[in-house]
Amino acid sequence: MSVRSVDDHVAQAMALVEPLGVERVPLASALGRSLAEPIAALYDAPPFRTTSMDGYAVASGSGGAGAWDVSADGPAGIAPPPLAPGTVARVMTGAPMPDGADAVVPVEDTDRGVDRVEIRRWPSAGAFVRQAGEDLRTGDVVLDAPRRLRAVDLSAAATAGAPDVSVVRRPRIGVVVTGDEIRPPGSVLEPGEIFDASSTTLPALIEEWGGVCAGVRVVGDSEADLVAALDSLDADLLITAGGVSAGAYDVVKTALAPEGVWFGPVAMQPGKPQGLGMWRGVPIVCAPGNPVSVVVTFLVVVRPMLREMLRLPDSGMRAAVVGEGWRCPPGRAQAMPVRFEGGLAFPATTGGSASHLIGSLSRAEAFAMVDADTEEVRAGDTVGIMRLSP
Structure with a gap:
């Protein structure tokens, strides 16, 4: 034969x-699934100007370092009133910026006052302010398909406002x-x-x-x-x-x-x-x-x-340089278990690619895939590497 x-x-x-085929699943259930359709942002992200530091929202052109009245508090999740002229507003990270303010003084640059605050360093316009749509604009493609969804991908989809996603069965x-x-x-x-x-x-x-x-x-x-x-x-x-x-x-x-x-x-x-x-x-x-x-x-x-x-492209193989060589079976492609040390690939077992060495396979990080016409792999050679897990 x-x-x-x-x-x-x-x-x-x-x-x-x-x-x-394709099915819709809740975003929270989509980890590891194959995304079938691109995900676009349903809203700007951030959806409004927001602060990137705990501190005090100020109008940067209205003054400088010194003592200031605190006219309002701005916790996250609440729309603040406009900034009263000649005052500052206390704000928290992620809170909306008050209209009339264009910069934030980090709390570390103040005496942390509640009704009146001493500001030691005055910011320039835009300091510690995240602009609306700075990360995403409505309609921007957040995730292309196909792809295997990772935890960070689910985070991006959630930020885009997607409650569920289309995945391959x-x-x-x-x-x-x-x-x-x-x-x-x-x-x-x-x-x-x-x-x-x-x-x-x-x-x-x-x-x-x-x-x-x-x-x-x-x-x-x-x-x-x-x-x-x-x-x-x-x-x-x-x-x-x-x-x-x-x-x-x-x-x-x-x-x-x-x-x-x-x-x-x-x-x-x-x-x-x-x-x-x-x-x-x-x-x-x-x-x-x-x-x-x-x-x-x-x-x-x-x-x-x-x-x-799953409609996923082949992940292919990456190349690795061999740190210690080995013999290959004549006329057969070889899947050699390897581990990595100092960026080099070394045999992971003492018995080569024998088919019964499952106990020592746990030490392997990948298989080195060697062509059938290769008789010996030497230190310094480059081989294709197939991962043991995604």
């Missing part, structure tokens, strides 16, 4: 999905993990048994990258149980872990290949055995069972599918 390149496999996966992704040998964490392991990491890892990756887990099923090496598990999930995309290689008990391959799902080698390490296709009209990605292979399959294959469904 011919070996697929990583680029070809990802292209085949991307052809299975399309952008999802989150892809629902179902997970099926297979294997007679896997047991949930906390179990007492018998000989030949291992703890199941994938049923924890995959839902976490799905949530982290903007999807929602539509359910997790853990089944043994039974074709009937696998099919029942897949059919029980209402999802936009299905992911399986385990049972895709060439062994006697590779149940996923045995059950799904006759239904038209492709199985074969992809030129990458880890994660060489792969499956891809449609199951009952739903795209399905079939990953190997080894934990690091599951993570790499998700990031290399599923992540771009998710971003397509």
Whole structure:
């Protein structure tokens, strides 16, 4: 069987999905969501002239340092009266500026008087005053789409007056993990048994990258149980872990290949055995069972599918300089776990990119993605870096 390149496999996966629909959600629920429509300011921001310091509002051309009568208080949230001639008004940060005043004396430059105040330093016009519309004008685009909404984006949208936003529906992704040998964490392991990491890892990756887990099923090496598990999930995309290689008990391959799902080698390490296709009209990605292979399959294959469904551009890779080199598998693209030190990338594990080293993967900050024709990465080389999280 011919070996697929990583680029070809990802292209085949991307052809299975399309952008999802749009829904309105409250702004407070939009963190991490994919913005579908631009957000424009509904009002000027600030909507009026406001103070940027606690202090005293003055008419800068009416006098100078010395003793002044305080004619009014101006707390935030209350429209103040016009400034009486020959006086100053006490104001708080964020309060509206009184008509007739054009500058603020910071409270630190005064004796903090209430009825009469000693001003030690006189301001120039405009000092410590925020002009109306200084940040935003009505109709200004605050946030372009598409984008993944961050906390600071929600703050900008709130400042623009948006109570809710249009976002792309989150892809629902179902997970099926297979294997007679896997047991949930906390179990007492018998000989030949291992703890199941994938049923924890995959839902976490799905949530982290903007999807929602539509359910997790853990089944043994039974074709009937696998099919029942897949059919029980209402999802936009299905992911399986385990049972895709060439062994006697590779149940996923045995059950799904006759239904038209492709199985074969992809030129990458880890994660060489792969499956891809449609199951009952739903795209399905079939990953190997080894934990690091599951993570790499998700990031290399599923992540771009998710971003397509979420209408987000591919975040791409950034470049990093290598601080310590390593050997590469011949003829396969390599996903090497790396950490960063002094701005340089170093191997994060002592075992290279082996597919079983999930325990030490927690030390990694990214994968260095090395081309299939590279035999060795040396210190000083530049490599592409794929982040482990958004």
